[in-house]
Amino acid sequence: MTDHTVEDYWEHAPSGQVIADPDGRMIRANATLLGWLGHDPNTLSGKPFTDLLTVSGRILYDTHFGPLLNMGGELNGVTVDMVTADGRRLPMFLTANVKTDADRRPEFLRISIVDASDRRAYEVDLLQARQQAEREQGRVREFAETLRRALLPPVLSPPAGLDAAEFYYTASVDDVGGDFYDLFPLSHTTWGFFLGDVSGKGVDAAVVTSLTRYSLRAAAVYDGDPIEVLHNLNTVLSQELGGELNRFCTLIYGKLTRSDDGFDVHLASGGHPPPLLFYADGSAYYVDTIGGQAVGITSEPHFVASRFVLAPGDTLVLYTDGLTEASTGVGRERYDDEGALLRFAKAHSPASASAIVEAVSGLLEALGSGVEDDTAVLAFGVPPAR
């Protein structure tokens, strides 16, 4: 290879080339760069390299790229805009390294410049795509939040003489869980309530939740017996879903009837975790609802009912399995594997509805990211006699 060839390559390489002093003053620029920028040869010598950049490029170079190059010995594809003699902007990539002397002190800078119009356009696209994705995610969250709230009662309206409290724990802000609950009047002396959990999450689960909610409200008016209400729901879910969605739900449906100094409770369970009873004397028990099946699975399901009295100082607590199934962080252990919930209940009994809901929300908070599913908690309590 002749010197002439090397010289030709320097001048006409497919990239702009600059040799500069360590402080950035140009010693020589090649013909390619001069051509791009429209400068005469010899006019650049001795001028700062940053004169070729836009003002913001100059500031970035002087505060970041230049020091980086000097300290690190290398600059790898940073982006700047250069300005042509007639004021046009050219998006460029800079790559550079440092020639050092025997004492490793910088002797001069070697700077290569390549056109970055396409890549810059691509980066802008990428940035816009990222911003778009962030906006979309915001919309999804807003939508999920609205849907979630629409499936829950705005405010509980308990009968006089009964305190009610509820808590809903959202495991994922991007998704809609299938938990639901409600408390509503059926007559002057009777109120209906339910709390349940549709299998799965997302829009499909929300559809079933919505269907379940209005079926229960309608069935409750039609027939007062909790077992019949669950059978009615089972029929609706089987007809409407026809097994297609492969969705089912577990729930507790019940009635509260005012009695002398408290409320009679008559409830039925369709495969749902048993409610907890906190008695005024400080004891705590599960309501016996063992043996019921989930709603929407078979055409002739078996449900179990239970009757008891809520006397002054007693509190009934319903919850979904987001709580009992929460991961404790110890291996694959779940919160209620070893009866932790009943121990928790005994430790807190007696408790008012609001006190126990607050305690459970604290427990969910403590379990943190271990709570993988949405969790609903609903409590009714008869205030202690004075």
Add this chain to the structure above:
Amino acid sequence: MGSECGPTVLLVHGFGCDQNLWRHVVEELRSEFRLMLIDLVGSGSSDPKAWNSTKYSSLAGYAADILEILDDLDLRDVVFVGHSVSAMIGVLASISDPSRFAKLVLLTPSPCYIDDDGYRGGFSASDIDELLESLEQNYLGWSQAMAPVIMGTPDRPDLQDELAETFCRTDPECARVFARTTFLSDNRTDLPQVSLPTLVIECAQDAIAPREVGAFVNTHIPGSRKVTLDAAGHCPHVSAPVDTAAAIAAFARLT
């Protein structure tokens, strides 16, 4: 670090990068002075939890940090060396509590970057808007452009191990706020209040702090001196460390 008995010299970096930029200057000064280096909050290896975009929207926030450090260490007679915007941070700190400082060294300072009636800062308001916009819009390229440089420095293996991973990797969010604070600040009226012996060091060619600005600072700080280095660019401590260190040392040791 440095000498146990010499005067204490505090070196503070400006907008861009961190205390590593003082590396070559430190080599020159360490035999004679007791040296202290810091990373401003939001830069270098500073604690990300200390970041507060409201506090650091004014230079007073940074100046308060300087005074807090000197109070905590109960240091007095400190020679404050501030590069670029940190020169003004030092000016503000010394006005607020001169008792901590012996002298100020302002390395390529500018009290105001934007041109004004009868004042030439070197930039128009739209230049600075464009810079801030390019920081806001280009944070993708910005943060990624910084990354590769840290990896390999085959020509200079001496630096490869030593340069911290955080070198020049500013969080884009902090960089935006710091850029805005830096380039929109106007401390011209603070200069006459400086009561300490002050040295202005400027470069022969500096696009960010041009000669007129160096002269302005020199004129408005009573009794200040000025040294002009035969260097180009805004970072003479990087590109001309021997001359920069010599100017700092001569002034710091002067009694």
